[in-house]
Amino acid sequence: MQRVIMKSPAKLNLFLELHRRREDGFHELETVMVAIDRCDQLSITRRDDSELNVTAQWSPSQAAWEQQLPGMPAGSLDLPQGEGNLVYQAVQRFRQRCQIKHGFDIHIEKTIPAGAGMGGASSNAACSLRGVAKLSQIPLSDARIRQTAAEIGSDVPFFLGPTTDQDAKPEGSDASNPLTKGSAALATGRGEQLAEVALAAPISFVVCFPPHPLSTAAVYSICQVPVNPCSAEELLSTMAKGPLEKLSSLLFNRLGKPASTICPPMADLLESMRSIGLNGCQLTGSGSACFGIAESLADANRIATELSKAGYPVSFAASPLPLPTPLQ
Ligand SMILES: C[C@@](CO)(OP(=O)(O)O)[C@H](O)COP(=O)(O)OP(=O)(O)OC[C@H]1O[C@@H](n2ccc(N)nc2=O)[C@H](O)[C@@H]1O
Ligand SMILES: Nc1ncnc2c1ncn2[C@@H]1O[C@H](COP(=O)(O)OP(=O)(O)O)[C@@H](O)[C@H]1O
Numbered sequence: 001m002q003r004v005i006m007k008s009p010a011k012l013n014l015f016l017e018l019h020r021r022r023e024d025g026f027h028e029l030e031t032v033m034v035a036i037d038r039c040d041q042l043s044i045t046r047r048d049d050s051e052l053n054v055t056a057q058w059s060p061s062q063a064a065w066e067q068q069l070p071g072m073p074a075g076s077l078d079l080p081q082g083e084g085n086l087v088y089q090a091v092q093r094f095r096q097r098c099q100i101k102h103g104f105d106i107h108i109e110k111t112i113p114a115g116a117g118m119g120g121a122s123s124n125a126a127c128s129l130r131g132v133a134k135l136s137q138i139p140l141s142d143a144r145i146r147q148t149a150a151e152i153g154s155d156v157p158f159f160l161g162p163t164t165d166q167d168a169k170p171e172g173s174d175a176s177n178p179l180t181k182g183s184a185a186l187a188t189g190r191g192e193q194l195a196e197v198a199l200a201a202p203i204s205f206v207v208c209f210p211p212h213p214l215s216t217a218a219v220y221s222i223c224q225v226p227v228n229p230c231s232a233e234e235l236l237s238t239m240a241k242g243p244l245e246k247l248s249s250l251l252f253n254r255l256g257k258p259a260s261t262i263c264p265p266m267a268d269l270l271e272s273m274r275s276i277g278l279n280g281c282q283l284t285g286s287g288s289a290c291f292g293i294a295e296s297l298a299d300a301n302r303i304a305t306e307l308s309k310a311g312y313p314v315s316f317a318a319s320p321l322p323l324p325t326p327l328q
Contacts, residue, residue, distance in 0.1 A: 115213025
């Protein structure tokens with residue numbers, strides 16, 4: 001095999017609480033993440049020589065995104081190419097670790113907004129590790145893949161998919177429902193320690209990106225660790241056993257305050273999302289994208305169209321997507 005093409009999904013954080021600031025500057029957290037069907041596409045081709053080329057472009061084009069998001073700060077839609085791309089750093093580290101001599105051409109077609117808290121770069125990095133392993137005849141179960149992922153970023157291991165084996169599903173998971181299998185996880189530590197989470201049925205989300213990217217490091221730098229942290233327990237049991245109508249009242253994100261301090265337009269966006277009929281509206285990760293829950297996929301599509309017309313052009317419906325995505 002010389003070439004793989006794969007989908008690289010975004011994620012939403014349904015719950016995010018901070019427990020402690022560590023000596024190394026990272027925060028111990030408790031977060032519930034769900035992979036969704038908004039995906040970038042990665043194409044990875046094995047080379048005969050040792051060169052590594054990484055290119056990234058917006059789909060359908062950068063001009064189309066610039067036209068849709070005229071308020072974006074200058075340069076913020078410029079995607080890092082080559083060494084500046086997280087995919088390059090992940091693959092180079094993995095090649096060194098596994099002594100892979102041949103090179104790769106990797107091209108990323110982006111539809112996941114950057115600086116949105118949707119984990120686009122982390123997802124691309126995880127996919128590239130799986131693709132490069134496959135093209136180098138390294139089994140996908142090889143521990144060096146997960147080890148490299150954790151070194152590259154706190155969110156990267158999540159996108160490799162569940163660690164639990166197929167027979168050991170979490171309580172309440174519906175193995176007959178392929179839509180919800182393997183899409184959600186509880187992440188602890190700095191985000192790299194994962195436990196698969198059951199999801200009783202698909203959820204219909206609406207996601208909206210205001211034209212203001214946020215830096216994860218900047219948001220964490222002004223966050224406050226609470227004295228009495230909240231727990232994800234009730235959310236997890238509701239995800240597994242329902243009723244899913246209760247879910248929206250259990251969504252939570254401790255980074256909401258610092259993110260909206262840096263990005264005040266997020267508060268207006270959340271207000272618009274609530275008044276248009278979405279439930280449990282929250283930011284995802286460190287923002288600035290926000291999401292809410294709709295009653296059905298048809299409702300989610302209708303509301304996304306209304307939000308687009310109301311001045312938020314990057315609004316879309318999304319559903320959980322199983323991880324890992326297949327290699328083609
Ligand atoms: C907030 C979250 C929630 O899922 O996602 P995003 O908003 O980035 O998508 C994650 O915690 C982000 O994970 P990731 O984007 O991989 O962050 P990293 O590259 O590891 O770290 C970027 C910076 O964020 C801070 N950071 C990150 C993770 C963590 N548990 N504690 C931190 O304090 C550190 O300052 C670090 O230097
Ligand atoms: N493959 C990539 N795709 C998108 N952004 C990337 C990539 N590699 C590096 N970056 C850099 O990482 C930053 C954060 O990207 P992203 O992961 O999409 O946001 P977030 O951490 O908010 O989820 C971008 O602004 C960009 O400068």
